[in-house]
Each structure stands twice: as C-alpha cells, then as structure tokens.
Amino acid sequence: MVESIATKDMLGRSGLTPVDQAVQILMDQLNTIVPESETVSLDLALDRILGEPVISPEDLPAAARSTMDGYAVRAADTFGASQTMPCYLNITGEVIMGEEPVGEVEKGCCHKIPTGGLLPHGANSVVMFEHTVPVDDTMIEIVKGIGEGTNLIQRGEDISRNAEALPAGHLLRPQDIGLLAGLGIAEVSVFKKVSVGIVSTGDEIVPYGDNPLPGQIRNINSITLAGMIKRAGGLCVDYGIVSDKFDIFFPALEKAVQENDIVLFSGGSSVGVRDLGEQAVEALGPPGIFIHGVALKPGKPILMGLSKTTPVFGLPGHPVSALVCFDLFVLPAILKLSGIKNKVELPPATLSARLSRNINSAPGRRDLVRVKLQYDNDTWTADPIMGKSGSISTLSRAHGYFTIEEDSQGVSEGTNVKVFFYQ
Amino acid sequence: MVESIATKDMLGRSGLTPVDQAVQILMDQLNTIVPESETVSLDLALDRILGEPVISPEDLPAAARSTMDGYAVRAADTFGASQTMPCYLNITGEVIMGEEPVGEVEKGCCHKIPTGGLLPHGANSVVMFEHTVPVDDTMIEIVKGIGEGTNLIQRGEDISRNAEALPAGHLLRPQDIGLLAGLGIAEVSVFKKVSVGIVSTGDEIVPYGDNPLPGQIRNINSITLAGMIKRAGGLCVDYGIVSDKFDIFFPALEKAVQENDIVLFSGGSSVGVRDLGEQAVEALGPPGIFIHGVALKPGKPILMGLSKTTPVFGLPGHPVSALVCFDLFVLPAILKLSGIKNKVELPPATLSARLSRNINSAPGRRDLVRVKLQYDNDTWTADPIMGKSGSISTLSRAHGYFTIEEDSQGVSEGTNVKVFFYQ
Numbered sequence: 001m002v003e004s005i006a007t008k009d010m011l012g013r014s015g016l017t018p019v020d021q022a023v024q025i026l027m028d029q030l031n032t033i034v035p036e037s038e039t040v041s042l043d044l045a046l047d048r049i050l051g052e053p054v055i056s057p058e059d060l061p062a063a064a065r066s067t068m069d070g071y072a073v074r075a076a077d078t079f080g081a082s083q084t085m086p087c088y089l090n091i092t093g094e095v096i097m098g099e100e101p102v103g104e105v106e107k108g109c110c111h112k113i114p115t116g117g118l119l120p121h122g123a124n125s126v127v128m129f130e131h132t133v134p135v136d137d138t139m140i141e142i143v144k145g146i147g148e149g150t151n152l153i154q155r156g157e158d159i160s161r162n163a164e165a166l167p168a169g170h171l172l173r174p175q176d177i178g179l180l181a182g183l184g185i186a187e188v189s190v191f192k193k194v195s196v197g198i199v200s201t202g203d204e205i206v207p208y209g210d211n212p213l214p215g216q217i218r219n220i221n222s223i224t225l226a227g228m229i230k231r232a233g234g235l236c237v238d239y240g241i242v243s244d245k246f247d248i249f250f251p252a253l254e255k256a257v258q259e260n261d262i263v264l265f266s267g268g269s270s271v272g273v274r275d276l277g278e279q280a281v282e283a284l285g286p287p288g289i290f291i292h293g294v295a296l297k298p299g300k301p302i303l304m305g306l307s308k309t310t311p312v313f314g315l316p317g318h319p320v321s322a323l324v325c326f327d328l329f330v331l332p333a334i335l336k337l338s339g340i341k342n343k344v345e346l347p348p349a350t351l352s353a354r355l356s357r358n359i360n361s362a363p364g365r366r367d368l369v370r371v372k373l374q375y376d377n378d379t380w381t382a383d384p385i386m387g388k389s390g391s392i393s394t395l396s397r398a399h400g401y402f403t404i405e406e407d408s409q410g411v412s413e414g415t416n417v418k419v420f421f422y423q
Numbered sequence: 424m425v426e427s428i429a430t431k432d433m434l435g436r437s438g439l440t441p442v443d444q445a446v447q448i449l450m451d452q453l454n455t456i457v458p459e460s461e462t463v464s465l466d467l468a469l470d471r472i473l474g475e476p477v478i479s480p481e482d483l484p485a486a487a488r489s490t491m492d493g494y495a496v497r498a499a500d501t502f503g504a505s506q507t508m509p510c511y512l513n514i515t516g517e518v519i520m521g522e523e524p525v526g527e528v529e530k531g532c533c534h535k536i537p538t539g540g541l542l543p544h545g546a547n548s549v550v551m552f553e554h555t556v557p558v559d560d561t562m563i564e565i566v567k568g569i570g571e572g573t574n575l576i577q578r579g580e581d582i583s584r585n586a587e588a589l590p591a592g593h594l595l596r597p598q599d600i601g602l603l604a605g606l607g608i609a610e611v612s613v614f615k616k617v618s619v620g621i622v623s624t625g626d627e628i629v630p631y632g633d634n635p636l637p638g639q640i641r642n643i644n645s646i647t648l649a650g651m652i653k654r655a656g657g658l659c660v661d662y663g664i665v666s667d668k669f670d671i672f673f674p675a676l677e678k679a680v681q682e683n684d685i686v687l688f689s690g691g692s693s694v695g696v697r698d699l700g701e702q703a704v705e706a707l708g709p710p711g712i713f714i715h716g717v718a719l720k721p722g723k724p725i726l727m728g729l730s731k732t733t734p735v736f737g738l739p740g741h742p743v744s745a746l747v748c749f750d751l752f753v754l755p756a757i758l759k760l761s762g763i764k765n766k767v768e769l770p771p772a773t774l775s776a777r778l779s780r781n782i783n784s785a786p787g788r789r790d791l792v793r794v795k796l797q798y799d800n801d802t803w804t805a806d807p808i809m810g811k812s813g814s815i816s817t818l819s820r821a822h823g824y825f826t827i828e829e830d831s832q833g834v835s836e837g838t839n840v841k842v843f844f845y846q
Contacts, residue, residue, distance in 0.1 A: 209607070227600050396588075
C-alpha cells in the first residue's frame with residue numbers, strides 16, 4: 001500500500017491524504033477483484049461490458065456483394081473502354097435481391113445487379129450504371145474500363161471468420177451491437193452490473209416525500225447518488241434511512257456489504273456520525289479503513305475502507321461534498337469493478353473559459369470550484385458559484401467545475417481555466 | 424422553407440442538398456411541434472426533460488443551520504476575542520440533530536451544536552470547535568472573534584420560496600433530482616419520450632437471429648438504430664422487416680406514422696428501394712418529401728419527408744451511412760421534439776489529432792471520415808479507417824470521426840484534424 005503523507009486535519013484527528021494518492025491507494029485495493037459474468041440477449045446488451053472476446057463465427061459478408069447499382073461483369077471484358085471507345089456487353093441475367101444468382105456471367109456478357117446483390121458466378125467486378133449507356137433491352141455500352149474487384153465488398157472483408165470482432169472489457173455501443181447482429185450473435189457474455197448499496201444514516205434525515213419536522217431534513221443524497229450510479233452503469237440498492245445508533249447502523253451496513261460490490265453510507269458530517277462510520281467500518285473486519293479524509297474541498301471528510309474485497313465509502317453528509325467525492329473516488333471504483341477496459345482512454349469533455357473573479361485556495365489542498373458558463377462574443381466565461389457545500393442548488397446551477405491544484409494558492413480573474421462538464 | 428441549392432445526383436435524379444441546409448430545412452419543419460407532458464415520480468425522472476418550470480414551494484433550508492461542529496453564540500459576545508485575549512462563555516444547552524433546539528442562547532452563553540444542527544433562538548452565529556478551548560464541562564474559552572452569520576446556512580439560502588428552482592426544458596441530471604428531493608417534490612411533469620418507429624424493408628433482410636440463405640443478409644440497422652434512439656432519450660418501436668412491395672410496405676409505414684413522433688425506414692440503397700420509399704412517403708400525404716438526398720459521404724441517399732407533423736426519414740441501407748445520417752439528422756430531430764432547452768449549449772467532446780495519411784474529398788460534398796485514435800509521446804494520431812460504408816466493423820473499430828467540409832478537396836497527412844468522439 002502507498003504510504004499516506006500525513007497532513008493534519010483541523011481537528012488533529014488523522015492524516016488527510018492528497019487526492020491523487022487517495023485514488024491510487026483505492027485502485028490498488030481493487031486490483032485483484034474479478035467481476036462475474038452473465039449472459040444477456042443482444043437486445044439488452046447496449047452499454048454493457050463484454051465479459052469475454054467475441055470471435056467471429058463466420059465471414060461477413062458471407063459472399064462478395066455489389067456496392068453499387070450496375071452490371072456484374074468480367075473486368076477483362078471492359079479493359080480499355082472509354083467514352084470514345086466503348087465496349088458492348090450482352091445482358092444475360094439479373095441478380096434479384098435476397099436470392100442466389102442464377103446462371104453464370106459468360107465472356108462478353110453481364111448481369112444486372114442491385115446494390116447489395118450477390119456477385120454471380122463468372123463475374124469479378126461491377127460497372128456502375130453511371131458508366132453505362134443502354135443500347136436496347138439486351139445490350140449495354142460500357143464507357144469506362146474497370147479493374148478486378150471494383151464496386152464489390154469481398155467475402156470476409158467486413159470481418160473474417162475466427163477474427164476477434166470485439167475484445168473482452170469492451171463497452172457495447174450501438175455500432176458494436178450492430179456488428180454482433182451482423183454476425184448472428186443473439187446473446188453475449190457480459191460482466192454483471194456493479195451493484196452499489198446505499199445506507200443513509202442520521203436521526204435528522206427523513207424520506208424526501210415526508211414533511212420534515214423542525215430540525216429534520218429531507219434525504220437528498222440517496223436519490224442523487226442513485227442517479228449517478230445508474231449513469232455509471234451500476235445497479236443501485238437503497239437500504240433506506242437507518243438510525244445513527246451503532247446497534248442499528250452496523251447490522252444494516254453489514255447486510256449491505258454482504259449483498260453488494262460497493263457500499264456507500266452517507267450521513268451527517270458531524271463528529272458523532274463520523275465516529276460512528278469509523279467504528280462500523282472497522283467492525284466489518286479487515287483490512288478496514290485505508291483513507292481517513294482527503295485534502296480536498298469540498299469533500300474532505302470522506303472515509304474509505306475495505307471489508308474483505310468490498311470497498312465501503314463513508315461520504316460526507318453535505319450533498320455537494322458527497323457528489324464531488326462520488327465523481328473523484330466512487331465512479332472510478334465502479335468503472336474498475338465493471339471490468340471495462342478501453343484500449344484508448346478518450347479525454348473527458350472540457351472547455352477553456354475565462355475566470356470571472358479571483359478565487360483563493362489553501363496550499364496543500366485540491367479545490368473543485370463549480371462554475372456557470374456563459375458564451376459571448378466568441379468567448380466562454382466561467383463564473384464561480386460561491387454557495388456552501390450544503391447547498392444542492394449550487395450543483396444544479398453549475399455547468400461544470402475547474403480544479404485548483406495542491407501547489408496553487410488560487411487563480412486570478414482573467415485566467416483561462418479548464419472546465420470539466422456536468423452532463 | 425429554405426430553397427434547396429440544386430446539386431445534381433450522379434443519376435441526375437434530383438438535387439442534393441448541402442448538409443447544413445438540410446438540417447436547417449428539417450429544423451424549420453419541426454418548429455411548430457409541441458411535445459406532450461406526463462407526470463412521473465421523482466425516482467423515475469432521471470434524464471427526463473422538465474415539462475414546466477419548477478417553482479420552489481418552500482425555503483431551503485427551512486431555518487438557519489450550522490455548517491460546522493461548534494458552539495452557537497451571539498456574535499457580539501466574541502468581538503475582539505483572540506489567542507492572547509480570549510473570551511469566556513457558559514455552556515447552557517446542546518442542539519440535538521433532528522430535534523428542535525430547546526431554550527434560548529442568553530448573553531454570555533452558548534449551546535453546543537453539530538454540523539447541520541438548527542440554530543437555537545438567541546444565537547446568530549457559530550464558533551467552530553477549532554477556535555475554542557474547553558475550560559470545564561460548563562465553560563469554553565473562545566480564541567477568535569466572529570461576525571454575525573458566521574458558519575451558518577441561512578433560511579432560504581440554498582433556494583427561496585417561490586423562486587424558479589429549474590426551468591422548463593431542463594434535462595434532469597442527478598443533482599437536479601437531488602434539488603427536487605430537497606424541496607419535497609415527489610413527482611414532476613416531464614415531456615413524453617419521443618417515440619421513434621422503425622420499419623425495415625428489403626426482401627433480402629432477415630432477423631439477425633436467423634440463418635441467412637445465400638443472398639440474404641441479417642438485419643443490422645434496426646438494433647443499431649434502436650440503441651442510438653435509446654441513448655438519445657427516445658423510445659424505439661420496432662415494426663420488424665416488411666416486404667419491399669408497395670402494398671405491404673405502405674400500410675406498415677402508415678401505421679408507424681400514426682403511432683409515433685418520428686418514423687425511420689431503412690432498406691437497401693438500390694434504386695428500387697429508393698423509389699419505393701419516395702412513393703410511400705408521398706402517398707402518406709402532404710407536405711411530403713422535402714429532402715431528396717444530401718451532399719454527404721457516407722449518407723448521400725437519405726430521404727426526409729413530413730406526413731402532417733410527423734417527420735419520416737428514409738435512411739440509406741448501408742449501416743455506416745445509416746448511422747452517420749442518424750447522428751446528423753435524426754438525433755437533432757429527436758432532441759428538438761424532446762422539448763430540451765439548454766440555456767448554454769456545451770460543445771461536444773473533441774480532440775485535436777494528427778492525420779496519419781492524405782484523404783481526398785470531392786468539392787461540394789461533406790465527408791465524414793472515421794478514425795482510430797492512438798496516443799504516443801504526448802501526441803494523438805488519427806488513422807483513417809478506409810472500409811466501405813456497408814462495413815459495420817469500420818464503425819465498431821472507430822473512436823470517432825472528422826469532417827472534410829464542402830469547400831475542401833481533401834486533407835493532407837500531418838494536418839491536425841478535430842475528431843468528434845463515438846462514445
């Protein structure tokens with residue numbers, strides 16, 4: 001395990017870990033976990049992750065086809081043909097879509113063929129209509145000579161038998177589903193969706209459909225996290241709101257750990273609830289807690305632990321902090337456990353925008369600053385949203401965020417910042 | 424309606440419309456269509472589009488709360504306090520999470536308060552623990568003076584009663600669902616999903632689960648388009664494969680038009696099927712066809728028409744052409760009919776990459792060139808994928824595409840091109 005740089009919490013309670021190091025430690029913990037597979041029918045496979053490589057069971061296409069409307073010919077019959085010196089071929093057949101071609105294209109002859117039509121025996125290329133002139137019903141004039149293989153897609157040209165059509169770990173996009181359909185593969189082995197359990201705690205939290213009494217607040221985090229889990233391709237299991245008494249909280253957490261690949265708990269950010277979380281994660285058994293807080297704003301009080309091979313995240317109670325921690329730590333964990341392997345990792349959508357005011361930051365800490373974007377006179381401007389991290393409306397108003405790194409004390413008005421999108 | 428620039432098709436059949444103009448004509452046709460609304464419960468509202476603005480029914484938070492663990496005080500009692508000249512306050516109460524505070528904070532006194540706790544009467548700010556030193560169980564020393572309102576989130580500071588929480592046409596992201604939960608809104612009015620009917624035609628097309636006979640090919644387009652429709656937030660209705668005889672095809676198309684907001688048909692790109700499509704769309708009644716082919720490669724033979732207010736797209740039969748046409752024309756139509764209105768339109772994810780070889784293009788036509796991306800030595804390289812448009816594997820291998828505009832005859836090796844991602 002990477003050794004955590006000891007950074008003092010303001011309460012002096014424990015070391016804060018820098019963000020990149022926390023991600024690294026987390027990823028190292030998840031290295032040995034192998035996701036399970038299941039078989040799904042192709043019409044349910046969109047956006048799932050392939051559990052094993054798909055080897056093409058056949059050549060696609062199964063035989064040479066025309067890519068143009070025209071005439072199937074022997075290329076040699078057209079050699080040297082031009083506008084001034086056309087050649088003449090007898091029409092001795094016609095390829096019908098969806099049917100096996102009848103007869104053979106003899107020397108000096110041609111068969112009419114539609115786009116997608118199977119190349120008839122004897123022919124080795126297709127002259128497109130635009131390069132022919134009808135003489136009568138039985139003969140055409142060809143005004144341009146062509147080489148062998150012209151206007152054809154050859155057998156196996158799209159994909160050949162026994163070639164790897166798609167690798168294991170590949171995210172199935174619509175075009176990949178299309179490729180599998182083209183190969184006649186009606187079901188595929190995919191990794192099971194990562195199941196993420198959520199336990200909410202805090203005696204002040206009530207379901208969002210209830211009318212809170214004075215001092216109570218509605219549960220914002222569970223449904224928000226559920227949406228983020230769903231968008232990440234995971235499966236959310238909600239264990240409801242449980243009391244922050246250890247005897248009630250711990251069994252609920254333990255059940256969630258037994259039943260899921262990842263567990264999040266979310267409660268107040270008060271000292272009492274943080275202590276409860278630490279006790280409960282340690283009581284789950286080894287290896288236990290490996291991150292006690294991160295040098296991050298918002299999101300500092302996040303707790304990360306492992307019960308056997310199940311990662312458990314204690315998210316800060318403030319909605320904004322909870323969602324920032326989800327993006328930085330829980331999302332990479334879900335993706336890792338999903339089995340996804342991109343050959344090329346495309347960069348996330350970003351935009352360079354001019355910062356509209358000075359923003360200060362404490363050195364040694366990473367700040368994520370939420371911004372509204374505006375576009376005027378060909379220029380993007382990023383307006384920082386200054387609300388508190390308990391304020392969910394600041395996230396709803398934000399188009400994205402930029403980052404102030406640990407070695408910076410702030411960013412000046414007018415600086416171009418790289419804004420990551422909330423989509 | 425914008426007048427189409429007459430560009431001759433190679434068959435001399437009809438004018439080809441430039442891409443941007445085709446999009447503009449299409450969007451103009453859809454201007455007057457108003458989507459219908461429906462009410463859904465909040466847990467099903469993720470990624471739906473708000474049908475009407477949400478006005479906050481209450482202040483959030485409903486009362487001032489502490490944002491820190493500490494002591495609720497009268498700010499004036501702490502004025503001038505410092506490490507060398509601390510002030511002393513009597514602890515006369517404690518705020519319990521989830522409960523209404525008991526009693527009042529009198530002058531010279533304080534109540535212990537957790538993060539998220541309701542501010543007790545009498546107090547107007549919170550001193551954080553870190554700025555206090557316990558004297559005994561009944562008294563603390565305060566080592567830093569604070570102003571009124573410190574470490575509080577005020578009543579209505581997140582969002583105030585009667586303020587617009589979210590505008591109509593807003594896509595509900597997880598954080599927006601969280602905001603609605605925070606306001607106790609358990610169901611919302613959203614626009615109905617855009618329903619898109621797909622009719623496949625072509626006597627050579629068989630369901631992908633079947634074993635094709637010689638001359639037959641599996642239906643790739645329907646399931647691929649279904650995936651793209653789903654990702655666009657639409658609802659796909661598959662009418663299966665129908666014969667390309669007018670008497671069978673037309674009633675199927677007419678039924679799909681009656682039952683959906685948008686209809687796609689997809690078949691061969693042969694002249695026969697194109698003629699069938701034109702006849703059928705015209706037979707649906709006015710206004711009829713408004714685009715007969717676009718100056719685009721791949722995707723030229725696309726047909727667009729309108730039956731009353733339902734757009735009908737005749738997509739090219741080749742999978743790659745069909746998917747390119749979906750992205751350029753059908754997707755914007757789905758988004759338009761979905762009712763989505765972004766205040767700020769974020770640009771799509773792109774990447775600048777070095778082209779690995781020369782690519783030629785015909786002037787007057789827009790080319791979309793599919794590429795594989797590679798990252799080496801801090802540089803992205805885009806390798807064009809040169810397969811035919813009948814080849815679905817080229818789309819599956821592609822990370823994205825770049826565009827060669829109408830006024831260009833090609834792009835040279837080494838040029839930096841802007842690659843749009845297939846995600």
